[in-house]
Amino acid sequence: MGSRESLLSVEGVSLSFGAVQALVDVSIEVYGGEILAIIGPNGAGKTSLLNVINGVYRPQQGRLVFMGQARPRNLRPYHVARQGIARTFQNVALFKGMSTLDNLMTGRVLHMRSGLLSQALYWGRALREEEAQRAYVERVINFLEIEAIRKTPVGRLPYGLQKRVELGRALAAEPRLLLLDEPMAGMNVEEKEDMCRFILDIRDEFDITCVLIEHDMGVVMDISDRIVVLDYGRKIADGSPDEVRANPDVIDAYLGVAHA
Template sequence: MTQMARTRADSPPPGGTQTMSAHTTTGTIASPAQGAGSPHTPCAEVRPGEALDPRMPTRAHTRGDVILDLQHISLAFGGVKALTDISFDVCEHEIRAIIGPNGAGKSSMLNVINGVYHPQQGRIVFRGEERRQMHPTAAARQGIARTFQNIALFKGMTVLDNIMTGRNTLFRSGILAHALWWGPARAEEMRHRRKVEEVIDFLEIQAIRKTPVGRLPYGLQKRVELARALAAEPSMLLLDEPMAGMNVEEKQDMCRFILDVNQQFGTTIVLIEHDMGVVMDISDRVVVLDYGKKIGDGTPEEVKANPDVIRAYLGASH
């Protein structure tokens, strides 16, 4: 996986032949290693990294200020504690990975971020404003989109129609006007359709736009789900295991698209992924969860050297 995230596959992926520019490597943080009890690394200290391969350019976007700050988040379902006193932040334009063994609380944390779950304790500050009892629809309107660990598409609908559903929160005309497809509603739908076509071209799925999603192979369904999230034009994109179940070539394609989204659009990405090669290759910073608690936080290099993280992944007793 060392070069997976930085170069394109030799042959074009199914659904198109459009080419894109090469990708960049991850950023670095000029700070000591950070464990569960360490303070956050200020975003001001996050700088674009030098490419490990001198032929590769550095990131087009530098990391900005804190866009999301999670403070002492605790979440429980009855007597089961899913998250316990977890704090970390996400900087604008960065790729922030959340890793950990199965059952560590990673998906629960994404559900907290986009309003599916409401923590019993802690504060969530998004773009400087504290969020209380946020609903997923409100989170989407604020610019937070996500994909899911298990594909959540409308299998009987075409690729184009599935991606169009990602624009729902951006429509302004009423249901009746759209049903009649008349006047301003028709013009608005055409504008949204043009945006969707741009996403289709970007993800190189032109050839399957009229194909029902249920007839597509797994890897392309994952790409369609990414397209639906991108259609919402999010400022923050939450990806829950976007490469689960993929083969090596499909992972290569997904890596390059994730990096393109981050580099070309400046989209902030929070990523859950079990493939450590992918995580260490494309992430700027990594937070590690284990049994609902944070055990590590820092650059990929710092996390790899963290003894608590090593013990968790080697299955040492607690």
């Protein structure tokens, strides 16, 4: 597994908010085509790390290398999106007033080229693009099995489906790297199984690398190729599920021992 090429490297990143150290000298490699899970107790800095990766936070120290290129420090989130990194949020961040279809179409924003005038007249390039992008979005809709809610405003959907639509929006962007912040939080067992299947299929069918934060250890151990463990902003373990499960530091900080 070590022979695969690195898609993203996070090198010595430190992030603090005033006196609070969110991340301390964290280094992580994400290899192309893998599913990497980030776990750790609440407040360990997992979401902060994702926010650093997609440009919401700028770390005080360290750098990120994506697809072999060091990233400039002053990158805004929309630049990062352009490089091919998409994400979902812990608390669903959909465009509530829009339909499922429009949410996914908005995910295609980076693939649209037509100008204002063409869109105003709904003619020529804008019209061709709308249809072409719609075709791709329909592929994502079929993949996620959300055909029935295509035209429903997402604010009216139940939570589990909203999570799925949000995944669809990220997927519609055709990213290289997909960041998933607790994709299974608040779901029942069936919904979790569905979501696991989608994540595995995204990697296999769409060839997208996934980094996910998740608290359900059963899920994490099952689907991830590698696991990184954070605690108080520091990386305390990094390895295969079996290695991490056996690591005494991880057991101490997060997993705990079974009381038989």
